[in-house]
Amino acid sequence: MNVHHTRKLPGRTVETTDGRKFLWFSGTDYLGMGHNEDLRNYVHSATETFGNHYGSSRNNSLRLDIYDESERQLADFLQSDAALIVSSGMWAGQLLMKEIENVVQSHSNPDNIIFHYAPGVHPALWGTAFQRTGLEWQEWAIRTVQKINGASPGTAHIICSDAVGSPMVKAFDFTIFDALEKPAWLILDESHSLGVLGVKGKGIYSNIGKKLLPQTVFVSSLNKAMGIPAGAISGPKSVIEKVRQSPWFAGASPPAPAYVYALKRLLEEDKYAAAHVLLMENIRYFNQRIAGSTLFESVAGYPVFCSTNAALFDYLLRNGVMASCFPYPSPADAPVTRIAVSSLHQKEDLDRLAEVCKQFIA
Numbered sequence: 001m002n003v004h005h006t007r008k009l010p011g012r013t014v015e016t017t018d019g020r021k022f023l024w025f026s027g028t029d030y031l032g033m034g035h036n037e038d039l040r041n042y043v044h045s046a047t048e049t050f051g052n053h054y055g056s057s058r059n060n061s062l063r064l065d066i067y068d069e070s071e072r073q074l075a076d077f078l079q080s081d082a083a084l085i086v087s088s089g090m091w092a093g094q095l096l097m098k099e100i101e102n103v104v105q106s107h108s109n110p111d112n113i114i115f116h117y118a119p120g121v122h123p124a125l126w127g128t129a130f131q132r133t134g135l136e137w138q139e140w141a142i143r144t145v146q147k148i149n150g151a152s153p154g155t156a157h158i159i160c161s162d163a164v165g166s167p168m169v170k171a172f173d174f175t176i177f178d179a180l181e182k183p184a185w186l187i188l189d190e191s192h193s194l195g196v197l198g199v200k201g202k203g204i205y206s207n208i209g210k211k212l213l214p215q216t217v218f219v220s221s222l223n224k225a226m227g228i229p230a231g232a233i234s235g236p237k238s239v240i241e242k243v244r245q246s247p248w249f250a251g252a253s254p255p256a257p258a259y260v261y262a263l264k265r266l267l268e269e270d271k272y273a274a275a276h277v278l279l280m281e282n283i284r285y286f287n288q289r290i291a292g293s294t295l296f297e298s299v300a301g302y303p304v305f306c307s308t309n310a311a312l313f314d315y316l317l318r319n320g321v322m323a324s325c326f327p328y329p330s331p332a333d334a335p336v337t338r339i340a341v342s343s344l345h346q347k348e349d350l351d352r353l354a355e356v357c358k359q360f361i362a
Contacts, residue, residue: 028224043258087255167306319359
């Protein structure tokens, strides 16, 4: 795998240290927040009040109100009862996984707890019981419902899945779990869907059935579409309160409060919604330009286009377009050529990308 280096944050374009310039179609900055002036200004002004970081436990006897205020704003955006902001998306997942058995025990005191891990689920949701499955997601989901419905009484079930497939993009049908006849918990990693999928990018909350929703917990990186170097857990208030009392939460440093303030302001002023409109238009336009092509796996209304064709990445690179292609999440995984459209791209960028892709097919 060839590695390229740059000294400046990519936007529409990227210049490598050897002086070459490419159109940039990679990363996870789907809403272009890495170059968003509002976000930059909010962070800059907030450092006057909050400094560069907060060197304290969130559970200290003195607490910064901005964390609670931003969590209420985020919960409202996510249509959730409550939210908790932590230092990263990976820690949001691992923190919840460290506490989820205590959460389940406090609700039903089961004799046994069984975890059901979806194909390709992100390492943020891996626990000590994690096992890979070779099934496709839909077949796995159907079998999981059958296993839970046929399980003995007194067993609690925890289902762990990503909200959307990554790095190979796939859509998942969570209505399959509407057929559950016994109680279960659902934990979803929304890192690649938050800010992108759903109305105004609010995620897949509305895709979860009413029966399962009270026992559904979402975790997410905020450092992708949302542009905030932090992570979040959202769901039932009782779950969030239980996690907040955890020593794993109390002992971890929080994200920089200036960024948490910026998140609050961006949500209050609907700035993400404005960027989301631009992203949806760019996705629609690029889909039009490559209509009929079978080169990519993609999802409707989603900014990522993937291919397992090993030659595509190098061909794009030779023609001035940089995508990504590397093993993920482990070095043993097969590399996927992944093209990511963002709100920053202009129509001429998308025209050039489509042109090179058509040349590759020809």
